[in-house]
Amino acid sequence: MTGRLVVVSNRVPSDGPPSGGLVVALHDCLRATGGLWFGTSGRITDDPDDSFAQVQGDGYTMRTFDLSPAEQQGYYLGYANSVLWPLCHRRADLMALNAGDYDTYMQVNRRLARMMAAELRPDDRIWIHDYHFLPLADCLRAEGVTATIGYFHHIPFPATHDMMALPQHDLFPHWMAGFDLFGLQTQRDVAAALEMLRGLPGAELLRDGTISYRERRFEVRSFPIGIDAAAFAEEAARIDGRALLNFAPDERLVIGVDRLDYSKGLDNRLRAFGRYLRDRAEDAPKASLLQIAPPTREEVDAYQQIREDLERTAGKVNGLHSDLGWTPIRYIHSGVPRDTLAAVYRAADVGFVTPFCDGMNLVAKEFVAAQDPDDPGVLILSQFAGAVEQMASALIVNPYDIGEMARALRQALAMPLEERIDRHQALARGVFRKDVAHWTRSYLDTMDRLSAARA
Numbered sequence: 174m175t176g177r178l179v180v181v182s183n184r185v186p187s188d189g190p191p192s193g194g195l196v197v198a199l200h201d202c203l204r205a206t207g208g209l210w211f212g213t214s215g216r217i218t219d220d221p222d223d224s225f226a227q228v229q230g231d232g233y234t235m236r237t238f239d240l241s242p243a244e245q246q247g248y249y250l251g252y253a254n255s256v257l258w259p260l261c262h263r264r265a266d267l268m269a270l271n272a273g274d275y276d277t278y279m280q281v282n283r284r285l286a287r288m289m290a291a292e293l294r295p296d297d298r299i300w301i302h303d304y305h306f307l308p309l310a311d312c313l314r315a316e317g318v319t320a321t322i323g324y325f326h327h328i329p330f331p332a333t334h335d336m337m338a339l340p341q342h343d344l345f346p347h348w349m350a351g352f353d354l355f356g357l358q359t360q361r362d363v364a365a366a367l368e369m370l371r372g373l374p375g376a377e378l379l380r381d382g383t384i385s386y387r388e389r390r391f392e393v394r395s396f397p398i399g400i401d402a403a404a405f406a407e408e409a410a411r412i413d414g415r416a417l418l419n420f421a422p423d424e425r426l427v428i429g430v431d432r433l434d435y436s437k438g439l440d441n442r443l444r445a446f447g448r449y450l451r452d453r454a455e456d457a458p459k460a461s462l463l464q465i466a467p468p469t470r471e472e473v474d475a476y477q478q479i480r481e482d483l484e485r486t487a488g489k490v491n492g493l494h495s496d497l498g499w500t501p502i503r504y505i506h507s508g509v510p511r512d513t514l515a516a517v518y519r520a521a522d523v524g525f526v527t528p529f530c531d532g533m534n535l536v537a538k539e540f541v542a543a544q545d546p547d548d549p550g551v552l553i554l555s556q557f558a559g560a561v562e563q564m565a566s567a568l569i570v571n572p573y574d575i576g577e578m579a580r581a582l583r584q585a586l587a588m589p590l591e592e593r594i595d596r597h598q599a600l601a602r603g604v605f606r607k608d609v610a611h612w613t614r615s616y617l618d619t620m621d622r623l624s625a626a627r628a
């Protein structure tokens with residue numbers, strides 16, 4: 174075991190007890206090993222200085238920094254969320270390219286590297302999270318940091334063809350090479366990354382799986398993220414979700430839970446549900462769709478249309494199919510507390526998870542963990558969610574094919590108990606074994622192996 178664990182993520186849980194799988198998992202690791210957690214404070218101040226505020230965590234310390242309004246715009250809303258996010262989600266057409274945003278993104282990464290370098294030790298293990306900080310290792314190297322640095326990309330790795338749409342595409346491998354370990358969600362992502370590197374002058378894929386590029390060597394591997402399945406299952410069984418929902422006894426429930434993001438395939442999902450209602454036989458179960466869709470990144474142009482589209486589609490379906498006592502789509506445009514969410518998953522007959530493109534998709538895993546094993550619901554899962562590599566026993570659908578999704582709903586709602594149990598058991602085995610603790614352990618063990626090999 175080497176030195177301290179140092180985590181970097183865009184936000185840190187400095188406002189209160191950590192919630193959400195990833196944050197809790199990182200919190201648990203840091204508590205066990207002690208260490209530092211760097212990230213933005215969430216405060217936008219006119220003239221932020223080059224110093225961290227210190228927030229005491231449980232057994233570790235958080236160091237937060239403020240952003241200026243221009244940094245929030247260029248680094249966060251601009252390059253990270255209006256360029257890298259769409260690029261990595263096969264929506265290069267939505268990229269808002271703007272040289273100034275790229276410069277600001279680099280400035281924030283350089284500023285953070287400068288501030289961090291003063292605090293780091295050579296035996297630290299540094300674990301950087303997500304696309305906000307792709308160039309951070311390279312910037313830290315420029316500050317003379319020699320410690321082992323790992324990165325985890327929570328979102329998909331872009332296909333080589335899409336990557337060419339990024340004006341800085343030639344820098345991407347250079348950023349990757351600043352890390353010792355470049356972690357991705359799936360085998361599919363690893364294949365995409367290796368394809369890009371294979372064609373690159375100066376890059377060599379060595380026999381042992383490492384990549385040599387210019388002066389550096391690094392590894393690209395997949396570490397599919399999990400959830401804290403045991404805790405989530407316990408939470409789900411605590412409250413009666415059906416009582417919360419005020420449903421008719423014979424009414425069946427389909428659930429969708431997503432940030433309101435164009436990558437999540439929400440409009441097609443609502444259309445597929447409408448198609449199911451249109452085509453269902455007289456005696457088919459009466460099903461309602463509860464779609465929980467809290468808004469995100471509302472300041473980004475590409476997000477403004479989604480809400481309108483969804484409201485229109487939900488209105489159309491409800492207009493066609495509602496009756497005096499029943500509204501088939503319940504659409505909630507705000508977040509719900511985590512314990513309510515867990516209970517509602519458990520009460521649902523179908524988990525409807527249909528993104529066009531998703532790094533992993535934790536909702537699919539949460540839905541499975543929350544089910545009653547003796548009477549489980551059925552998971553319908555997009556072939557384009559990273560989770561599909563581990564969840565072959567779900568009903569796998571193409572989120573562009575409305576008819577196929579409608580048929581999957583029919584199949585799920587009519588599925589006999591025995592088949593539901595078989596499928597659920599197979600899915601639950603993976604979700605409980607490959608939980609978030611397994612994910613952090615396997616990532617950090619790989620980092621330790623790399624540090625030991627370099628020592």
Ligand code: GDG
Pocket residue numbers: 193194195327328398430431432465466467507508509510511512514531532533534535536537539
């Ligand atoms: C990124 C990648 C990858 C949603 N609504 C509410 C709520 N949520 C929670 C869910 C789930 C989380 O938010 C969403 O996680 P996802 O994995 O589905 O998607 P992203 O936010 O896009 O996450 C993704 C993930 O990073 C981890 O690596 O899987 O592919 O895009 O936990 O439950 N939670 C509460 N109320 C809500 O209304 N409490």
